[in-house]
Amino acid sequence: MSSALSSAFVLLPALLLYGVYLWWRATRLHRLHQRVELSRTALETALERRRRAARDLAEALGPEAGRELAAAVEETLAGADGDLAESRLSRALRRAAAGSAGSSTPRRRALVAAAGDTARSLHMARTFYNDAVADTRRARRSRTVRLLRLAGGAPLPDFYEIDDQPPRAPVAPARSEAS
Secondary structure (H helix, E strand, O other): OOOHHHHHHHHHHHHHHHHHHHHHHHHHHHHHHHHHHHHHHHHHHHHHHHHHHHHHHHHHHHHHHHHHHHHHHHHHOOOOOOOOHHHHHHHHHHHHHHOOOOOOOOHHHHHHHHHHHHHHHHHHHHHHHHHHHHHHHHHOOOOOHHHHOOOOOOOOOOOOOOEEEEEEEEOOOOOOOOO
């Protein structure tokens, strides 16, 4: 009887500790999935801000110079190609910024700078999102997580890869001062 009792005193705390460990892993996975969802929301907000800035720049450039940029914005709004459309918008934004660098008005320079700021903010949001996805995927690779289905029915998050290099801000021409 004392042998069974001593085994129970050893086994019960071990099972309790294992249960606490499993609870901790499940809670951590839940927090990681929440982090992915919050990061995705921030990413979508950054994408929307960049679209607005690109649309404003396209309107300021006029119908000829802003045609490609306006078409890229409309393509992203249609949502047909998703990631590819967002990458095309990035390229169109860079070309529009480069094309307006030489004979740019102060308003255009401000719009190009705003578009660049939103593109940099998008890059950061995408980086945070992809980091959250990487952490979640790493945690879900564990044998214990897979065997006991600690992730529940949550789908495995995917990375978001687009060309999000921001446009260069136009450089103002140097002014020469008369002595």
